[in-house]
Amino acid sequence: MSPAFDTLLVANRGEIACRVMRTARRMGLRTVAVYSDADVDARHVREADEAVRIGPAAAQSSYLDIHAVIAAAQRTGAGAVHPGYGFLSENGDFVAALAEAGITFVGPPASAIAAMGDKSAAKARMFDAGVPLVPGYHDADQDDALLEREAEHIGYPVLLKASAGGGGKGMRVVEFAEAFQAALDGCRRESRAAFGDDRMLIEKYLTQPRHVEVQVFCDTQGQGVYLFERDCSVQRRHQKVLEEAPAPGMTESLRREMGEAAVRAAREIGYVGAGTVEFLLDADGSFYFMEMNTRLQVEHPVTEMITGQDLVEWQLRVAMGEPLPLAQEDLSISGHSFEARLYAEDPAQDFLPATGTLQRFALDLDGAGLAATQVRLDSGVASGDRVSMHYDPMLAKLIVHGDDRQQALATLNRALAALDIQGVTTNRDFLQRLATHPAFAAAELDTRFIEHHHGDLFAPRHYSAEDYATAALVSLHQLGREQQSHSPWDRHDGFRLNSDNTIRIALSDPTRQDDDDALVTVEGRQSAPGEAWQLRVGDTTLAGSLHPIEGDAVAVTLDGHRRRLQARLVDGGEIVMVDPKRETRLFWRRLDAIDHGRQEAESTLTAPMHGTVVTLLVAPGERVEKGMALMVMEAMKMEHTLTAPADGQVESFHFQAGDTVGQGDVLLEFAAVEDSGE
Structure with a gap:
């Protein structure tokens, strides 16, 4: 079938705009991006065939400006607009305006958006369609006293939700009757500010439900399918954090029952395109309709991974008038995502x-x-x-x-x-x-997973001797890489004639600056280049070595225990180490040697570590002698005095007392002078 349009405008930004354009180009379509002043050089702009500015940074004056988006489509000859998610993706007025301009909207009709946009009306329609509902109040009478009586009838805890809402706005859990009025007032304020509508609905709050949603798809020929389910229970403030598909513990009969209910919900409102029907799944296997998102969801890729289908391509083909690519019996699940x-x-x-x-x-x-x-x-x-x-x-x-x-x-x-x-x-x-x-x-x-496990998830981290020894090996490896000369007289890595190579590294946890135990010193001794280091951390001594693998991957061996991790040094003297269990961030600096060789050859003095300027000891324009103290820095609860690398004059300071500086930052301009010999 010949495409109904050959140019697609993506009325969004960020990863979804890039995602849609990649699929559209693969299908042979030209792509158009829109951008605000804040996104002039954004990735979605760089990747598009064409891009049109639609306004200033504020979303209300750019990405949410219906007339500006339609003007951009007309200017570039775009025959269709994909809304992504967020912004105008569930705006019925936008869909109607596109239709009036003769431009295809890649999504459902305005009537379907309106049907699900009002949550109270949507609940009523779902009841008529035989879709299970959470016990609650969804009627038009919004008298405060009536709402409070309904909450009492439903039984606490209850969930107050903005009737026109979404994204967690205008939504609060009320645990007992005394808190109801304050929660209602707060929800109304949030709802008015976000949606211009303060109507509320009330639902029974299930104490340990799972958030399980079903991906549905409908075409213009009246066919509808479900592409199975996703579990989105791990949330904070009603915003999803981790999603997976298929939902754990799902039986085939429950999957079919939920899927068929989701398709009934879509057909009830004449749906076309990709949509998501969200359910609460109780511990006893009961499920209840929560809402329908009349757009593509952020988490749609997990469905793509287990089905092998490109849902954006399905969207575009349905928008072109084609039938669904597959029937229900042709869809299956492969693996987990x-x-x-x-x-x-x-x-x-x-x-x-x-x-x-x-x-x-x-x-x-x-x-x-x-x-x-x-x-x-x-x-x-x-x-x-x-x-x-x-x-x-x-x-x-x-x-x-x-x-x-x-x-x-x-x-x-x-x-x-x-x-x-x-x-x-x-x-x-x-x-x-x-x-x-x-x-x-x-x-x-x-859905309260993060709340239940808050103590574990936000517990302060305490590092072991092995953690500090690993960080020391990363810094010692960096010192070795910086060593350019093979002459022992040019070495600054702890070399001693007829003695072990010894370096002391200070390590500090940036999240525990008020903890005296947060500063740890590691002493490393090495008998000869290339041999293992003997690392002393407090009373613990470990034999260690580090070998680069590829990219930032390294192999660290401590007392015969070898493990692989990602390790890198970033600006400001910070070590970042990441393995499949956790991320470790530590500031480091060398305690026993500061290399001023480079500073002597330049007219600047640079910070040897990340820290804070404590005081300036001389004034701009002052003549100083080599070795004279110029300023004091504090790092890891220790003060360090920086001295003049040569006789000269301080031209200017770049930082003042109290300023934070990063390792390598230029601290001051310094003009060296030749010794007159007098």
Whole structure:
């Protein structure tokens, strides 16, 4: 069949825009990106055949501007628009405006979006379609006293939800009657701010439910199928963190029952395209309709991995008027898949979004011994990209596949360790803690998983002597790489004539700066280059060696125990070590030697370690002699005095007392002078 359109505009950004454009190009379509001022150099813009600016950074004035998006489509001759997810993907007015402009919307009709957009009305329609519902109140009367009486009738705890809501906004759990009114007021405020609508519905709050959703697909010929289920129970603030398919413990009869209920829900509203019907699955096997997302879901790749189908291609073909590629009996499940959402955020700071420049962003599959068929990284960023404050902080999705759940989980942990991310704080370590938690490994899942295991997931980390010895080996290896000269007179790595090579390394956990035990000294002794190091950490002595493998992968051997991990040094004197169980970050510096050779040849003085400027000991313009103290830095609770590398004059300081500096930062401008000989 000839395509109904040959140019596709993607009205979104980030990883979903890149994902859609890759599939569209494979199908022979031209791709058009739209971008705001904050995304001028974004990856989705770079990868598109064409790109059109649609407004300033604020989403309301760019990605949510219906007229600007349609104007971009008309300007480039795009015959269809794919909305991705978020932004305009579930906006019925947008769908209607596209239809009026003669442009195909890759998604359901506006009537289907409207039917599921009002959660109270959707519940009523699902009841008529025979889809099981959670006990609750969904009617139009919104009197506060009536709502409180309904909550009492349902029985606490109850869940208050914005009728027009989504994404966890306007949603609160109420544990007892005394808290109801305050929770209702808060939900109404959030709902008005987010959706311009403060109508609420009430549902019985199931104490240990699982969040299981079913992927459905319908075409314009009236055919509908389900592509099985996903378990999305691991959430924080009603936002999904880890997803998997198929759902653990699912029987064939329950899978069929849920799948058929999901297709009935879609047909009830005349659905077309990809959609997700979300259910709560109780411990007794009962399931209840929660809502339907009338778009492609963030977690759709796990369904693709277990079915071998490209759901974006299915979307485009259905939008072209083609029938569904496969019937229900042709679909089957192969293996198991996980998806981890990688966010620019700091879990230790209540998941506050993080910004900055991604100095490095890569996945070292070879170093981790993984194949491309096992791992997929859907990303909207690349090394050098800026992560701004304007949009959702999700950077990428890491998706893995295995023959069974155990194998897929092991692959997920190896793939998380193989991610090389520098410059921006992410939730990678938190994802590792989740994925390696015994309860998660045992598939003991419910929607309050993170809450139940908060103590384990956020426990402060205490490192062993082996951890510190491993970090010391990484820093010693780096010192060896920096050694360029073979002359013993030029060496700065601890060489001593007729004596062991001895170096002392200070290591500090950046998350425990107020803990006196956070600073650890490792003494390394080496009889001859290439031989094993004798590493003393407190009262423990270990024989250790490090050998590079590929990329950032290294093999570390301590007392005969060899293990493989990813290890790298980043700006500011930080060591990052990642294995399939966890991420370790430690600051390091050498205690027994500072190399000023390079500084003597330059007109600058650079910071030998990451730290804080304590005080400046001289003033700009002052003449100093070689060895004279210029400034004091503090690192790892220890002060270090930096001295003049030669006779000269201090031109200017780049930092002041209290400033934080990174290893290698230029601290001051220094003009050396020749000795007059007088």
